[in-house]
Amino acid sequence: MIDTILITGATLPGGSQSDILVAGGVIRELGSIAAPAGSRRIDAAGLVALPGLVDLHTHLREPGFEQSETVLTGSQAAAAGGFTSIFAMANTLPVADTAGVVEQVLSLGQQAGYATVRPIGAVTRGLLGEQLSEIGAMAHSRAAVRVFSDDGKCVHDSLLMRRALEYVSSFDGVIAQHAQDPRLTEAAQMNEGSLSSELGLKGWPAVAEESIIARDVLLAEHVGARLHICHLSTAGSVEVIRWAKARGIRVTAEATPHHLLLTEDLVRSYDARYKVNPPLRRDEDVLALRAAIADGTIDIIATDHAPHPSESKECEWDSAAFGMVGLESALSVVQTALVDTNLVGWNDVARLLSATPAAIGGLIGAGAIRAGAAADITLHDPSTSSVFDVTDLAGKSVNSPYLGRQLSGSVRYTLHNGYLTLDDGLVVPAEVVAASARAGSQMEMGE
């Protein structure tokens, strides 16, 4: 196993060139560096070095839905996409609503070794929206849960949401709300508009998202708590967040890559790869989300990686599952939608996909390339353009909306705690990564 890696000629997010010396799991030095004896050298000329990407919104499906994804396969997908930390959503079976489940997910992540896996705890028991789950126990568990979410379902009861916001602030936690009024979206299938009416698919109106966000920012203001809004999808939601931030309300917001690139017109095919919740919206919404990222109203980009087996997508639209895989394609989609369009630079990408999600999730020490920091580094080649293909996917499921679509850039290398998880575009084999992870944790204990 090679412990020392010298990355040469990388372009840092700010635009300057630097070599990066990695040893013992941490970044030792930046600048112009002579190769130490026995080191692995990675030529990063033309590659952008980003702090390892952090996904605040991943569905790993384990325990309970291992036919779709496992912690291992999901974190392999993460490595392929340049992610070194992923927050695993709570809608597993059993639901991650106890210390036992979140510690299990944490351990599976540590064994796999591809990324830091931080479990998200459910806000309510069984995601039923009735009683608070054991938030304190999860916060004080080995998994040290800081993000709580019923994602997939909205915490729609106003009183329960208020209490949840208050209660998690006792543990420096944050509620990540899936904003969807359940009554306004019963059996909803796609964005509500003239297209949903034409296609005969039940509409998911923008107001069902916007009204919950409006309520929740007011609740957060009232109780003085921190609130995070998952997957903003409408222009109106952006306006509500902008208003809330101007008022000083402690709210952060995320957008997914797919809501930054794809629109409802794709639903004309009735191809269920485009079925997602919240649904793909109109052009105006996509442009509003992009503008909100450029002006800082939206704080982060998170994938909402949602693997499903093929039979859940190869069927009529109404019966199909909601969700798309997104870890492997995220950075290319962000480049295509935001960087190539000159809305943001790589420094912003580092903030949107690493530093800020790490800060929201309470991930200490992540999000920057600097000497002394854990060596979580993503090397991305922005010069390529290729048709996204099933071989670009590294998880268990292939429900990607980008298959057959031209995307910019490709992730070449991912380093997690100083070892490679993606090497020249190929996911490093599981046993090699697991051994590196074990060696790393033994070293840590030895120090």
Next chain:
Amino acid sequence: MRHLLSTKNLSRDEAILLLDIAEDMSDTQLREVKKLPTLRGKTVVNLFFEDSTRTRVSFEAAAKRLSADVINFSAKGSSVSKGESLKDTAQTLAAIGADGVIIRHAASGAPQRLAESRWIDAGILNAGDGTHEHPTQALLDAFTMRRRIHGDASRGKDLDGISVAIVGDITHSRVARSNLWLLRTLGAHVTFVAPATLIPFGAAEWPATISYDLDQTLSEGRPDVVMLLRIQAERMDAAFFPNEREYSRWWGLDDERFAAMRSDSIVMHPGPMNRGLEISSTAADSAQSTVLEQVTNGVSVRMAALYMLLAGEREGA
């Protein structure tokens, strides 16, 4: 024509050709021996995921009068969780050697999914999908209007300048959608009349006039055609309107409204009717009513559609 999935993509020429072929088919139905040899040796599957005896029987009659072998396949419960998937069903029909599949499905887009999948190569004919489209119903409605207006001189004609009021639950109606696209293509003008809850969201962007007032539409528009749609009682539970009495009072074609209509206008209903709710018996049984003609014409139009899809060498097959 490879498939018939919607009326939205039919050109004017295609639509008129279909209606003209239906005229030819209709002529043959006046003969003592109604059966034609056209589709001898072809296998047509009636794949009905929703109960609809009327539509199934109409298609069955059409296919049999063209000498096709007809297999009725009723498959209730369709989703992955409830028994066999659409994909498996389609592949089974392909293995049986179906040349044409007539599909009725509660899920919008299911026929298009079949047509664009690689599961089956047969010609797909949409017999009603969810709240999306019901193209043969629109074609038989247009055929019926053209006959009433142009009589024996119908061949080659469109519906230019004809005004059609479609009244009732537009939101949940695949018939209304298919009619709108086809009638527009044929040059007619369409007004949707319903309470705002039963007008599809965003329909203001569609090429139709929207009216909440049936009396005004009848008195000011003087439409050539008034088409009533079936009102389903379960809509009241979902707060689309308060009760049947109120619906009938404002949007039903009652005797008084019927009496005020132009005597040369026609009254249509795709059936089955709720007499006394959306249409009075006087109107339904009047000489202006085309309700039974629509049923008869349905067979001719479906024969024409099957002929276009399955006779001779199939396009791209």
